Amino acid sequence: MRERKRGTVRDLRRENRAAVLWSLYLRQRRSRQDLSTATGLSAASVTNVVRELLDEGIVIETGQADSDGGRPRALLGMNPEYGYVIGVDVGETRTRVELFDLTMTERAKAEYPLDPYKHDVDVVVAQILTGLDAVLGDSGIDHAAVLGVGVGVPGIIEQRPEVLVHGQTYGWDAVPLGRLLRAHTDLPLYFDNGAKTMGQAEMWFGAGRGARNAVVVLIGSGVGASLISGGTTYQGATSSAAELGHIVVVVGGRKCRCGSTGCLEAYAGAEAILERYGRPMAAADQESALAELIDAAGTSALAAAILEETAQFLGAGIASLINLLNPERVILGGWAGLQLGGRLLAEIRESARQHSLRHPFAATSIELGQLGPGAVALGAATLPMESFLNGSLGPAA
Numbered sequence: 001m002r003e004r005k006r007g008t009v010r011d012l013r014r015e016n017r018a019a020v021l022w023s024l025y026l027r028q029r030r031s032r033q034d035l036s037t038a039t040g041l042s043a044a045s046v047t048n049v050v051r052e053l054l055d056e057g058i059v060i061e062t063g064q065a066d067s068d069g070g071r072p073r074a075l076l077g078m079n080p081e082y083g084y085v086i087g088v089d090v091g092e093t094r095t096r097v098e099l100f101d102l103t104m105t106e107r108a109k110a111e112y113p114l115d116p117y118k119h120d121v122d123v124v125v126a127q128i129l130t131g132l133d134a135v136l137g138d139s140g141i142d143h144a145a146v147l148g149v150g151v152g153v154p155g156i157i158e159q160r161p162e163v164l165v166h167g168q169t170y171g172w173d174a175v176p177l178g179r180l181l182r183a184h185t186d187l188p189l190y191f192d193n194g195a196k197t198m199g200q201a202e203m204w205f206g207a208g209r210g211a212r213n214a215v216v217v218l219i220g221s222g223v224g225a226s227l228i229s230g231g232t233t234y235q236g237a238t239s240s241a242a243e244l245g246h247i248v249v250v251v252g253g254r255k256c257r258c259g260s261t262g263c264l265e266a267y268a269g270a271e272a273i274l275e276r277y278g279r280p281m282a283a284a285d286q287e288s289a290l291a292e293l294i295d296a297a298g299t300s301a302l303a304a305a306i307l308e309e310t311a312q313f314l315g316a317g318i319a320s321l322i323n324l325l326n327p328e329r330v331i332l333g334g335w336a337g338l339q340l341g342g343r344l345l346a347e348i349r350e351s352a353r354q355h356s357l358r359h360p361f362a363a364t365s366i367e368l369g370q371l372g373p374g375a376v377a378l379g380a381a382t383l384p385m386e387s388f389l390n391g392s393l394g395p396a397a
């Protein structure tokens with residue numbers, strides 16, 4: 001159990017303030033009474049904190065709710081105009097940059113296709129920087145009002161002593177992405193693996209809400225995942241936990257982009273699915289090519305067989321997660337995960353059932369993500385938001 005340090009009055013005030021802010025951020029509109037119930041703070045403490053947040057303009061009154069017999073209660077919410085966060089999704093098929101207000105409403109976005117297979121570091125850095133200028137320009141929002149930029153990247157992210165990206169499948173070896181961006185922008189920057197940022201978005205706002213133990217699976221060109229254990233993301237010793245794409249589903253099987261053989265990604269990633277179909281595609285074309293394959297399954301026996309086999313492999317991979325981790329929910333997302341899941345969810349569930357132990361399978365639901373393919377960028381934008389809500393970040397002004 002975490003030992004609670006003897007806090008000063010100032011620490012206590014900051015904790016109370018963070019509790020109220022988190023509650024308003026995740027649940028949007030609440031009355032002071034709701035906040036007291038949700039946070040366990042006394043009515044007087046909530047009143048004090050709310051007064052401070054109203055004075056600072058972080059929180060606003062957003063309307064009134066009827067209360068039983070009493071006078072109407074003022075509803076409070078985050079002030080969307082107080083500050084902004086930017087989320088960047090460096091995917092394998094595109095770079096997406098989105099700007100959100102404090103209620104996580106999207107205010108502007110920019111997208112750039114990535115081609116060819118191999119990520120060129122300079123291209124990605126230029127796309128991110130162009131995207132930051134584009135969303136600030138389009139929204140007319142001042143640079144100084146941006147609380148921070150979160151960047152979701154495929155691969156393993158080493159945070160210290162400096163941010164390094166290890167993207168073994170696409171040729172990034174210890175790329176100092178933080179330093180490369182920092183040379184051109186002074187906005188506060190945060191980095192995490194894209195599957196982990198997507199996982200955070202689905203857990204906070206989407207299909208993961210209310211779950212404490214879950215796995216969020218991201219399927220794009222490759223396959224990644226985020227493990228949520230007891231409400232927090234499991235990182236492992238060096239932040240590489242949940243590389244689901246590289247669990248072996250066929251010993252001695254197809255060659256994987258990582259150099260090994262028989263990995264799940266070598267069967268269920270979009271790039272591998274298209275190769276198995278005999279239509280290898282550059283990254284920029286994979287999204288439409290996979291959609292065409294799925295459409296063709298009604299008339300093409302080959303397309304139908306490839307999809308059936310893909311569902312089998314995905315189900316087997318998910319069964320390994322269920323047997324190892326005993327999650328209450330498995331969520332399928334990523335652009336390819338949403339396309340495949342939309343068509344094959346029943347088959348994937350059936351394969352997972354066949355390959356799982358009965359008891360943990362009965363405790364698990366397998367669902368589609370609710371936030372669409374933009375979930376990685378939305379989740380990346382929650383990285384600076386976390387710091388802001390915890391009180392360690394003010395507006396840049």
Ligand SMILES: [Zn+2]
Pocket residue numbers: 245246256257258259260261263265
């Ligand atoms: Zn692999």
